[in-house]
Amino acid sequence: MATATHIDAHAHDDHDHEHHETFITKYIFSLDHKTIAKQFLITGIIWAIIGAGFSAIFRLQLGFPEADLSWLRPLLGKWIQPEGSLDPQFYLALVTMHGTIMVFFVLTAGLSGTFSNFLIPLQIGARDMASGFMNMLSYWFFFLSSVIMFISLFLETGPASGGWVVYPPLSALPQAMDGSGLGMTLWLVAIVFFIVSSLLGGINYITTIINLRTKGMTFSRLPLTIWSFFLTAVIGVLSFPVLFAAALLLVFDRSFGTSFYLSEIYIGGEALPNVGGSPILYQHLFWFLGHPEVYIVLLPALGITSEIIATNSRKPIFGYKAMIISMLGITVLSFVVWAHHMFVSGLSPFLGSIFMFLTLIIAIPSAVKVFNYLTTLWRGNIVFTPAMLFSIGLVSVFISGGITGIFLGNSAIDIQLHDTYFVVAHFHLVMGAASSFGLLAGVYHWFPKMFGRMLDRKLGYIHFWFTFIGIYAVFFPMHYIGIAGFPRRYYSFTNFDAFSGFTDLNAFISVAAILTFFGQFIFLFNFFYSIFRGKKAPLNPWKSTTLEWTTPRVAGHGNWPGEIPTVYRWPYDYSKPGAEDDFIPQTVPFSETMDSNLPHENDMIAIEKEESASEIVVDGAKGH
Amino acid sequence: MFGFYIVLAIFLVLAILLMIFRVSRLISVVKGSDEKSVTGSNNVNAILMVVFLVLFFGLMAWYSFAHFDSYDPPIASDHGLVTDKLFWRTMWITGIVFVITHILLFVFAYKYRYRENHRAEFYPHNNKLELLWTGVPAIVLTWLVISGFAAWSDITSKAPEDAEQIEITGQQFTWLIRYGGMDNEVGDYDYRLIDATNDLGMDFTDKANFDDFNNNSIVLPKGRPVLLKIRAKDVLHSVYMPHMRLKMDAVPGMPTQFWFVPNKTTEEMRIEENNPDFNFELACAEICGTSHFAMRRIVTVLEPEEYDKWKAEQKSWLSKNPDYMSQVPENLKELAVVTAGINE
Numbered sequence: 001m002a003t004a005t006h007i008d009a010h011a012h013d014d015h016d017h018e019h020h021e022t023f024i025t026k027y028i029f030s031l032d033h034k035t036i037a038k039q040f041l042i043t044g045i046i047w048a049i050i051g052a053g054f055s056a057i058f059r060l061q062l063g064f065p066e067a068d069l070s071w072l073r074p075l076l077g078k079w080i081q082p083e084g085s086l087d088p089q090f091y092l093a094l095v096t097m098h099g100t101i102m103v104f105f106v107l108t109a110g111l112s113g114t115f116s117n118f119l120i121p122l123q124i125g126a127r128d129m130a131s132g133f134m135n136m137l138s139y140w141f142f143f144l145s146s147v148i149m150f151i152s153l154f155l156e157t158g159p160a161s162g163g164w165v166v167y168p169p170l171s172a173l174p175q176a177m178d179g180s181g182l183g184m185t186l187w188l189v190a191i192v193f194f195i196v197s198s199l200l201g202g203i204n205y206i207t208t209i210i211n212l213r214t215k216g217m218t219f220s221r222l223p224l225t226i227w228s229f230f231l232t233a234v235i236g237v238l239s240f241p242v243l244f245a246a247a248l249l250l251v252f253d254r255s256f257g258t259s260f261y262l263s264e265i266y267i268g269g270e271a272l273p274n275v276g277g278s279p280i281l282y283q284h285l286f287w288f289l290g291h292p293e294v295y296i297v298l299l300p301a302l303g304i305t306s307e308i309i310a311t312n313s314r315k316p317i318f319g320y321k322a323m324i325i326s327m328l329g330i331t332v333l334s335f336v337v338w339a340h341h342m343f344v345s346g347l348s349p350f351l352g353s354i355f356m357f358l359t360l361i362i363a364i365p366s367a368v369k370v371f372n373y374l375t376t377l378w379r380g381n382i383v384f385t386p387a388m389l390f391s392i393g394l395v396s397v398f399i400s401g402g403i404t405g406i407f408l409g410n411s412a413i414d415i416q417l418h419d420t421y422f423v424v425a426h427f428h429l430v431m432g433a434a435s436s437f438g439l440l441a442g443v444y445h446w447f448p449k450m451f452g453r454m455l456d457r458k459l460g461y462i463h464f465w466f467t468f469i470g471i472y473a474v475f476f477p478m479h480y481i482g483i484a485g486f487p488r489r490y491y492s493f494t495n496f497d498a499f500s501g502f503t504d505l506n507a508f509i510s511v512a513a514i515l516t517f518f519g520q521f522i523f524l525f526n527f528f529y530s531i532f533r534g535k536k537a538p539l540n541p542w543k544s545t546t547l548e549w550t551t552p553r554v555a556g557h558g559n560w561p562g563e564i565p566t567v568y569r570w571p572y573d574y575s576k577p578g579a580e581d582d583f584i585p586q587t588v589p590f591s592e593t594m595d596s597n598l599p600h601e602n603d604m605i606a607i608e609k610e611e612s613a614s615e616i617v618v619d620g621a622k623g624h
Numbered sequence: 625m626f627g628f629y630i631v632l633a634i635f636l637v638l639a640i641l642l643m644i645f646r647v648s649r650l651i652s653v654v655k656g657s658d659e660k661s662v663t664g665s666n667n668v669n670a671i672l673m674v675v676f677l678v679l680f681f682g683l684m685a686w687y688s689f690a691h692f693d694s695y696d697p698p699i700a701s702d703h704g705l706v707t708d709k710l711f712w713r714t715m716w717i718t719g720i721v722f723v724i725t726h727i728l729l730f731v732f733a734y735k736y737r738y739r740e741n742h743r744a745e746f747y748p749h750n751n752k753l754e755l756l757w758t759g760v761p762a763i764v765l766t767w768l769v770i771s772g773f774a775a776w777s778d779i780t781s782k783a784p785e786d787a788e789q790i791e792i793t794g795q796q797f798t799w800l801i802r803y804g805g806m807d808n809e810v811g812d813y814d815y816r817l818i819d820a821t822n823d824l825g826m827d828f829t830d831k832a833n834f835d836d837f838n839n840n841s842i843v844l845p846k847g848r849p850v851l852l853k854i855r856a857k858d859v860l861h862s863v864y865m866p867h868m869r870l871k872m873d874a875v876p877g878m879p880t881q882f883w884f885v886p887n888k889t890t891e892e893m894r895i896e897e898n899n900p901d902f903n904f905e906l907a908c909a910e911i912c913g914t915s916h917f918a919m920r921r922i923v924t925v926l927e928p929e930e931y932d933k934w935k936a937e938q939k940s941w942l943s944k945n946p947d948y949m950s951q952v953p954e955n956l957k958e959l960a961v962v963t964a965g966i967n968e
Contacts, residue, residue: 089914163911169876170859170912176796177913263877264815266825267796267858271816279860279875313736316748344862345873346880349780353773360765364758370725371757377732379745383662384669384737392673392733399725403718410768412707412775413714416869419862419909458648461665465672472680480687480695485866487909490917498866498905501694543661575744582743 021557029140031132032557036139037118038450041443043146044110045524051101056517058094061086063510065492079158088491092161093179095489097153099164100187104194105149107297107435109142112236115300115442116205116229118450122548123223125214125565127558130207134200141197145190152186160187163489165290168261168282172253175268185254188247195240195247202240205233214547215611216567221586223546223571224317227324228303231331232296239292239335246285253277283345287338294431295334299327301438302369302398305391307571308445309373311544312388313380314582316572319372326365326372333362343411344418352411359409366402370395381575381582385542386460390441393468394434400472401430404479419489422482425475433471440467440523447527448541452554453534459526463519470516477505545585546571568608569601662738670737677730681723697866700893700904700925702885703779704869710775714768783883787851790842792906793824794854794861794874797915799906800824801842805835805940806963810853818857821945828942828951834963837938841922842906844886845931851883862910865923867893871909889925940964 030036057076060069068084079090117135121128129135152159161179162171166187174181209230213222222230249260259274261282266272310317317323339347339355373395382388404426407413417423440463447455486499493499493506540549547567551559565587573584578596590597591605657663699708736744789804802824804810811826811833818825826833844850854863856874863882864871872882894902904923908916926934942948942964952960960966 088917092911092914092916167860167911173859176859265858265876266815266818271818275877278878280878314744316746318747319749319754321749322754344871346875346878349776352780353776356772356776357769360769363765364761367761368754368758371753374725374728374732375747375750375753377729377736379747380732380736381739381742381744382670382733382737384666384733389669392729395729396726399722399729403722406718406765406768407711407714410710410714410772412772412779413711415779415871416704416707416711416866418871419864456645456649457663458652458665459645461669469676476684477687480691484695485697487864487907489911492917495918495920496905496907497901497903498697498907541661572748575746577746 029136031128031136033117033121033129033132033135034450034555034557034559036135037114039139040109040113040117040142041450043143044106044114044439045527047101047105047146048110049520049524051098051106052517052520054094054098054101056514057086058091058098059510059513061091061491063507065494086491089161089178090158091491092163092177092489093158093183096161096163096166096179097149097159100149100160100191102432103164103293103297104191105142105146107432107439108198108293109194111297111435111439111442112229112232112300113139113142113201114439115225115304115446116201116233118446119225119548120205120208120229121212122449122551122555122559123226123546124209124212124217125547125560125567126208126212127560127564129204130212131204134204138197138200138204141193141200145193145197148186148193149190152183152190155181155183155186157181157183159183165283165286166250167286168250168253168279169265169267172250172261173265173267173272174254188251188254191247192244195244198236198240202233202236205229206237209233214564214567217547217586221567221570223303224306224320224323224327225300225303227327228299228306231327232299232303235292235299235331235334236296239289239296242285243289246282246289249285250282280342280345280347283342284339287341288335290341291338292334294427295330297435298431298438299330301394301435301441302327304438304442304445305373305394307546308385308387308391308441309376309395310572310574311445311542312383312385312391313376314383314574315376315380316570316574317372318375318378319368320570320572322368323372326368329365330362333358333365337362337409340409340411340414343414356409356411360406363402363406363409366398370399370402383542384461385444386455386457386464387441387445387542389461389464389468390437390444393464393471394437394441396468397429397433397437397471400476401426401428401434405430416485417482419487420482421478421486421488424488425478425482428475428478429471433475437467443527445542446548447530447534448537449548449551449555451531451534452537453530454537454541455530455534456526459522463522463526466519466522467516470512470519473512474509474516477509481505543581543583545573545583547586550585550587568604662740666738670734673730673733677726681726698888698893698897699867699869700886700888701868701870702887703775704867704884705887706775706778707869710768710771713771717764717768779884783851783881784849787849787883788845789851789853790844791824791853791855792842792863792874793857794863794908794912794919795823795857796859796913797908797919799861799863799908799919799921801839801921802941803837803839803935803938804832805837805938807832807835811836815857817951822948826941826948828948828960829953829956831956831959831963834942834952834956834960835940835965836942837940839938841924843931843934844923844925845928846886846889846925848928848931849883849885851881853879853881855879859912860910861908861912861919864907864909865904866907867904868923873910886925889927890923893925942966 069080069086070084073080079087081087157178160166160183161177170176171180171184252258253261259277261279262274262277264275306317337359339351340359343352408417408426444455444460481502537553539553550565567586568589569586571586575582576584576596584593589608590601591608699705789808789810791802791810793800802810809832812830813825814827815825817827854872854874856876861874862871863874868884870882870884872880894900906921906923908919943966946966
């Protein structure tokens with residue numbers, strides 16, 4: 001504890017001296033975690049527009065294969081074929097870049113990067129991250145990665161097009177498809193920088209949470225958001241290096257003639273010299289990150305909703321400890337389920353059965369979380385803020401998408417469903433929609449703290465219902481198409497009798513997808529308008545208990561102008577019987593809430609007194 | 625000119641929306657409703673929750689039952705019957721969970737919506753409940769895992785000795801199909817022997833190759849085990865026969881396999897589906913390049929007698945390409961001439 005106090009004192013000194021900020025140090029190369037969070041958020045939003053825009057374009061092809069798309073020529077140029085249809089190779093590029101952008105740039109950097117950065121110091125009571133400089137580097141490596149990936153979109157041969165998983169040999173051999181040329185090289189370079197960014201961020205988050213918690217903020221008093229960011233960072237730090245290895249070996253195979261993933265290949269009229277490699281090795285390495293990655297994007301969303309659902313139900317989150325234990329369970333299990341992506345890859349069937357068993361176990365902690373959310377709503381006093389609506393929406397899509405995971409995790413059933421639209425429906429609901437809802441819920445909830453102004457509530461409601469109905473209209477019908485056996489990443493289905501049905505449903509999905517995409521502009525308008533013109537936010541707009549709402553409306557670098565507040569209780573004292581208000585902030589000591597204390601909390605009062613006495617001694621010692 | 629009008633129209637619509645937004649904001653300021661933390665919208669949202677629930681379930685139930693036949697492809701293999709049974713069993717179990725949890729979610733949201741001067745119940749935990757909803761899913765999942773495991777072990781078990789051997793090789797963007805011939809053994813290959821004619825790289829030092837024959841479509845006997853020996857020449861592909869409930873990746877450098885028993889002939893299926901043009905199909909299920917979506921082969925299932933007759937009529941690859949006799953080692957030449965059925 002003494003160390004923590006010491007560091008706090010230091011940070012405070014820095015704060016006092018730091019008044020001469022230039023535009024560059026304040027907004028561009030900023031060390032302030034709040035500014036870096038906003039940088040991540042706005043970059044993430046820009047990528048989201050691009051990534052979702054791509055899906056709108058390829059949905060046009062899938063929904064209306066006969067349509068004349070010449071009107072897109074000003075945007076896409078030669079990728080629109082002379083007769084007006086989308087180029088099949090560019091279709092694959094769009095699918096690939098949609099996946100890459102959404103998974104890495106939007107839902108990893110945009111979600112975890114934004115909220116881990118923004119909330120960790122604010123909610124644990126720290127002046128900033130453990131290393132503000134590393135934090136800044138983390139953003140700028142992400143920015144560099146973004147620039148490289150963005151440039152790859154404009155290449156003559158097109159960006160990477162082998163699917164977001166970029167399986168070799170397709171991704172390793174430029175002669176296999178145009179997108180495996182320079183586009184793939186830039187993809188790999190961008191992803192390597194992205195991994196660097198993620199690791200710099202993750203190490204910082206972990207260090208900050210362990211070392212910089214304010215006085216009284218024990219691990220059992222951390223908001224669930226912080227728990228989720230902590231575990232997310234742990235997953236990232238352990239799994240991203242493996243993707244780095246996968247990418248590095250692929251670089252070697254592509255550029256230096258090694259055979260890690262290549263063996264016995266005859267392509268373009270010649271037999272390649274590579275023997276002894278295994279494409280399956282890449283799949284193991286990729287999914288060793290790829291599966292934990294699902295939880296890297298999902299856990300922060302679940303943490304954010306835990307917080308929002310508790311606040312707006314005006315109830316403590318049900319089963320705080322069970323929530324932590326199930327997140328821990330998910331964290332551990334997320335590392336031992338990766339091969340369920342590979343049941344029909346030629347993997348040993350015995351290994352397949354082990355991974356089926358482990359995969360279905362992970363459904364248990366997920367189910368516990370859902371039931372805990374439901375019980376938190378039960379007998380609540382629910383305020384439907386837009387953030388709350390998106391959180392309820394998240395629970396819904398998490399259930400819908402989670403349930404289909406039980407089919408896919410079963411290797412016998414997966415034989416038929418693997419790589420069909422059933423999988424597309426599954427992961428878009430459980431990972432895509434759930435995490436996006438978490439991201440949007442977080443923005444609606446913490447916007448007042450980020451920008452000191454309120455988002456327009458009514459526009460938020462319209463945005464939610466538009467998006468919620470839209471998401472289901474897009475992804476629910478895909479289950480039927482998947483059960484019917486339609487394979488994913490198909491440019492057109494007309495070649496097969498078995499896949500020639502459902503033109504009506506595919507058109508419906510496309511219309512829904514495009515409308516939902518345009519619906520997001522309601523949010524964008526609200527977001528950018530409210531930054532400048534929104535109503536000024538009160539200090540604690542949602543009557544929340546956590547620390548960030550004890551800072552000034554627009555907090556400076558250092559977050560609290562005076563001393564960092566001390567924490568006395570857990571973050572979920574909502575509607576406590578006997579209390580005056582329906583919430584008690586974490587900073588209120590038990591000695592001030594005699595009427596509402598539970599028996600064991602009365603015992604805490606003595607400890608509180610002891611601690612405040614020892615604090616005086618420490619301060620005295622430091623006074624030289 | 626037409627484009628200009630469209631842009632103008634979009635601009636006007638956006639301007640109108642912006643005006644509506646500004647006016648409604650001013651009204652809320654005048655009424656003071658933006659100062660309140662909870663407004664009448666709260667009840668509207670609560671009601672919409674229930675409306676959504678009813679519409680969502682209504683549409684889902686209608687489509688699921690009314691269009692069942694269009695999304696449930698017929699099954700034509702023995703193991704497909706098993707995996708489909710598992711699929712629908714899982715569907716019922718998870719369907720029930722799906723319906724119950726959604727009813728609870730949206731009904732709670734409606735029922736416990738904000739009421740003034742009301743306080744939520746302080747109910748932080750209940751270990752019995754946690755144990756209950758840890759234990760019950762665990763038991764149900766165990767059951768699903770065990771039944772899935774049993775099916776998976778059967779499907780991936782060793783193929784019977786007498787299984788018909790068929791080799792399927794994926795290449796951009798077609799499938800090459802080779803039969804084991806009379807000895808029912810697909811011969812050895814070496815990718816370095818591939819040339820324009822010998823596109824599978826058959827190695828003629830292996831005598832199993834002499835009677836192997838190629839075909840443009842897959843022909844299968846009904847009721848007999850079939851072993852697919854799967855490989856790829858260039859990139860990953862995946863052998864996918866939707867009606868057979870069969871999928872297995874084709875990997876360059878690592879042969880894979882899948883054995884199964886077709887249990888319906890194409891003819892039977894045409895009658896059952898009431899579609900004289902019906903054909904089983906082979907598709908690619910692993911992204912392999914630009915024409916990934918066009919890797920189609922027809923699969924024909926015949927009665928066993930018809931199949932035997934068809935197979936006996938096929939000419940060996942070597943007999944069609946006698947030039948390759950030069951690759952056959954001297955001591956096997958005689959055997960090759962006989963087994964390949966070359967008339968000299």
